[in-house]
Amino acid sequence: MVKSGINFGETFSANPKYWLHNILPQRRALKYTDGQILALEITTSPTGEWVQSVLNSVSSRVGIPFQIISDHASNLKKGIQLFQSHHPSIIYTYDLTHAMAKLLEKELFADELFPNFLSDCHQCRLEIQQTEFAFATPPPQRRKSRFFNLDPLLRWATTLVSIPLLKFFKLLPNYHRDRISRRFFAKFSWLFRYQRHIKLWSLLLHMTRSLETLLKTYGLNSASIYLYHQYLSSLHLPSSFLPFQHQIFHYLHSQLPSHISHTILTSSDILESIFGRYKHFSQRSPLQELLSLLLTIPLSTVNLTKQFIHDALTTITNSDLSQWVDSTFGQSMLSKRNSLFSNNKFS
Numbered sequence: 001m002v003k004s005g006i007n008f009g010e011t012f013s014a015n016p017k018y019w020l021h022n023i024l025p026q027r028r029a030l031k032y033t034d035g036q037i038l039a040l041e042i043t044t045s046p047t048g049e050w051v052q053s054v055l056n057s058v059s060s061r062v063g064i065p066f067q068i069i070s071d072h073a074s075n076l077k078k079g080i081q082l083f084q085s086h087h088p089s090i091i092y093t094y095d096l097t098h099a100m101a102k103l104l105e106k107e108l109f110a111d112e113l114f115p116n117f118l119s120d121c122h123q124c125r126l127e128i129q130q131t132e133f134a135f136a137t138p139p140p141q142r143r144k145s146r147f148f149n150l151d152p153l154l155r156w157a158t159t160l161v162s163i164p165l166l167k168f169f170k171l172l173p174n175y176h177r178d179r180i181s182r183r184f185f186a187k188f189s190w191l192f193r194y195q196r197h198i199k200l201w202s203l204l205l206h207m208t209r210s211l212e213t214l215l216k217t218y219g220l221n222s223a224s225i226y227l228y229h230q231y232l233s234s235l236h237l238p239s240s241f242l243p244f245q246h247q248i249f250h251y252l253h254s255q256l257p258s259h260i261s262h263t264i265l266t267s268s269d270i271l272e273s274i275f276g277r278y279k280h281f282s283q284r285s286p287l288q289e290l291l292s293l294l295l296t297i298p299l300s301t302v303n304l305t306k307q308f309i310h311d312a313l314t315t316i317t318n319s320d321l322s323q324w325v326d327s328t329f330g331q332s333m334l335s336k337r338n339s340l341f342s343n344n345k346f347s
Contacts, residue, residue: 001268037298051079067091071098096266100208101147219263
């Protein structure tokens with residue numbers, strides 16, 4: 001699994017035989033400790049050629065991979081395809097979660113009402129977060145990757161258009177019912193013009209989420225594709241959904257190599273999760289720069305036994321870490337900032 005961040009990239013590896021025989025029968029997703037970080041590289045120019053060079057370096061140490069999973073970031077896609085051109089037996093899989101998010105984005109924004117709905121949700125949040133209805137505010141929207149996290153917003157909208165006012169009367173016992181009714185319709189009546197569309201949007205989302213659950217549990221093979229087809233048939237989808245359904249099946253068949261008879265992975269969620277943990281830690285760093293906190297990425301895959309912690313504390317000193325940071329990153333942003341402003345004090 002390969003991921004590229006701002007000025008760095010990471011490669012996570014899980015043994016395909018171990019996954020097939022030990023993890024897949026448990027019907028669970030990969031855990032951090034099911035694999036290891038094979039590379040954590042830093043660059044000022046993360047081009048496709050750079051990605052290829054990293055893959056070449058890793059394969060020279062551990063061997064040619066059976067499968068590579070990643071999103072379709074242009075540099076990653078180019079680098080992996082360059083690497084694959086020299087090793088055509090490698091299966092290159094477009095990450096399921098990213099693929100479904102892209103399909104959703106294209107489908108939902110084809111409906112001109114959807115961006116209006118998002119804008120109205122944001123405006124509603126601003127208007128009621130300081131009122132007695134603050135507990136019913138729409139969930140915050142992501143600035144990036146919003147289609148990875150649509151579930152809470154559509155769940156909120158579905159609840160608000162279907163919940164009886166009696167529920168609000170009980171939750172706001174100190175307010176007169178007439179006031180609650182007037183305020184409710186003043187703040188939330190805009191939702192009802194989207195009511196039919198909310199149901200359709202939620203159904204589109206359900207189509208992708210049910211596929212993600214299936215493949216992340218059972219993997220991708222001809223049987224899982226058949227199971228998904230049967231499930232969609234049971235939903236009695238409207239005919240207008242057929243083009244979207246065809247796009248999903250096109251993705252599935254394009255990712256299943258004809259010469260492979262066994263089950264394959266389709267998701268690099270574990271690598272996204274590891275990167276998410278790193279971002280959580282990096283927010284504590286001054287100016288959020290890339291420094292020693294990068295080491296939390298490979299550390300996430302380690303079983304932190306007493307012996308491991310003892311060995312780390314007795315073999316690696318703080319001086320060793322400081323030297324590594326200095327040689328890898330040079331002077332820190334905070335140090336540069338302090339140097340810039342230290343002599344410019346107001347008299």
